[in-house]
Amino acid sequence: MRKPRYGLGAGAVAASIILAACQGGGAGNSTSGSSSTPSTSAGPSNSLKIGLVTDVGTLDDKNFNQFSWEGAKKGAADIGAPAPKSVVTTASADYAKNIKSFVDQKFDIIVTVGFALGNDTTKAAKANPGIKFIGVDQGVCVTEQGEPDPSFGCKGDGAKLLPNYQGLVFKEAQPGYLAGIVAGSISKSGHIAAIGGTKVVPAVANYMAGYANGAAKVNPNVKVELQYVSDQPDAKAFNDPAGGKAFAEQLLAKNKDVDVLFQVAGKTGNGVLQAACNANIHAIGVDVDQHLSTPESAKCIVTSAEKKLTKAVSDAIKRVSEKTDKGGTVPLDITTDSIGLAPFYDFQNLITPEIQTRIDDAMKGLKDGSVDPCKPMKCS
């Protein structure tokens, strides 16, 4: 960790300040600190109270946290519930505390965003069977007693032990594979690259593996550079655009013929996109349609490997409202239209009919199971 002790301390204190502000906001209808209450035009016809806890980062990350938040807002609006509230986590030590703040305020649905919150969400779900939990990017993995399983044996049946906990898991290898098809097809040099935040987050590693496999499918001789900025899911991996830009510049200086760059590193990756733009090569965004979310780099973003977070979260909330929700891991893939490629916008003419056919074939193959995006490179 590059961040010295002062930074962590400051982060923790800031988190508690934000938290305090949020709890204040919960009592009245004021919006203070980091809690946001978007107004809904329709009057609440449903009394479910929805709270969302983000991963380390910000609600405006134009990425993961933000679009899960959009999903919570949309879900609340769709079922006619009051507008949701949010707590922004500033240090990973605060996950449990932030979840608890919603538990204490007797929220009905608590959405937690990110793989790293899985453990604390599992514990909270076990302790509070009356509250519905929705975990984004969290596979439900419990022991036979319904405790979080650090060894990932996953012996317990999540659906039975924790019926109140939906773990939404995207198959990132699929959109990664589609991005790889595009990258392998548009690369003139046959040398492409991807920069991930850290290998230890399975979502990141899966995107990267799918990317390499997709590119190899269309061009068996393709050279793919897969690089990770950091060894752990820290601020350097996901919250340092300047560091990401430098990392990408160094990669491009070393591999001068790389002409497509895929980013899987959150806000660090926004710097990667900028480096691609400066080098006049093509970039591919991640998680959300980055043509829209990072307009500064739109001029070089060909497409984005998308997880449809907003839809996934709002659907999960709807299931709770309709009482059709089931506990356990909810896999989200191309068959439920939960992943895909973002539109090509200005790059539409780059995508020849031949390339479009390849993409369509790959999507068909992923849907019927004849294409495995985790081969030959294994997913984690």
Place this chain on the structure above:
Amino acid sequence: MDFVLHLPVIGLLLQFVGYLVVVSVQNGNLIITLATPIGLGALCGFMNERSGVVNIGIEGMMLTAAFIAWYVAALAGQVLPAGTPGPLGITLPLLVGLAAALAAGVLVSALHAWLSITVRADQIISGTIINIVALGITGYLGLLISQNSPSSAGNFSSLSLPAGVDGIPVLGWLLNTVIEHGPITLSMLVGVVVLQVLLYRSRWGLRTRAVGEHPRAAETVGIDVIALRYRNVLLGGLLAGLAGAWFTIEYGNSFQGGMTNGRGFIALAALIFGRWTPVGAVGAALLFGVADALGTAIRQGPPTGDLGTFLTAVPPQLFSALPYIVTIVVLAGVVGRSVAPAADGQPYERESKAT
């Protein structure tokens, strides 16, 4: 000669030094670029601490300036004509953003100066407050604004030398490494030389050193300690403002919460490592840049042979930690001594008031 490189320890060490030189030379331009926010932050710390005011709020000052630079430039871009960018990609909105960032740096510094000089509050606490408040407020405002954010006003570009210069041996490399930068990086390179000369060759420098070492003695010979401290802390704010603007209108082109990512604290380490001199501090910042580039180079493609085997076996965290380890070694007085100005962190009370 070749057999030397195969000797167990010395050979490996020689290979490592060689590799380090190659990486530094290949990434010279990038290293200076990455050292800019750290170097400017360290110069801000220098201005404060040499006159006896501890400033650990550099991180917060940078973050505030980064936010203001981005937002004001974007707003200015909506009302002012951008026109054709001049040299270094300078446009009117960017200049307005830069001016606002400098003002923000000075303003936050004014708070620090007032708390630590006039109120004589604990200077560490004052800096800590600045860090916490800046992180919270810019994050919150960033969130509010991102709902319908004005489009970014872009960023400054690097000075481009005429084609062909890169081809000149040695000189071409030197020019590319030192000159091909944006205005903020260039101003750091100029600023460090100017400050170093002023510190040891000007009346201001002598007075600053006197006030930082022994304010009582300085006061007795007629130096206004309070005024000098105020002036230096505010000028330091300009440097922190520049450092912040680097993030959003030079190297990057948009703001994100917490994007300074601890570089303000690294700047403090650089200041200490550089023994509270401008050249030393920026030199230390460059060393941090080299360590960064080295870590990235090893990650992206380790060298082949014995050295590669060795480097990949070493945990990569060690390379990122290297500059801090060196800083601790220097602080501990093992390799030369690094001594803070004697009155660093001590509020000054005039004798007449002290009774």
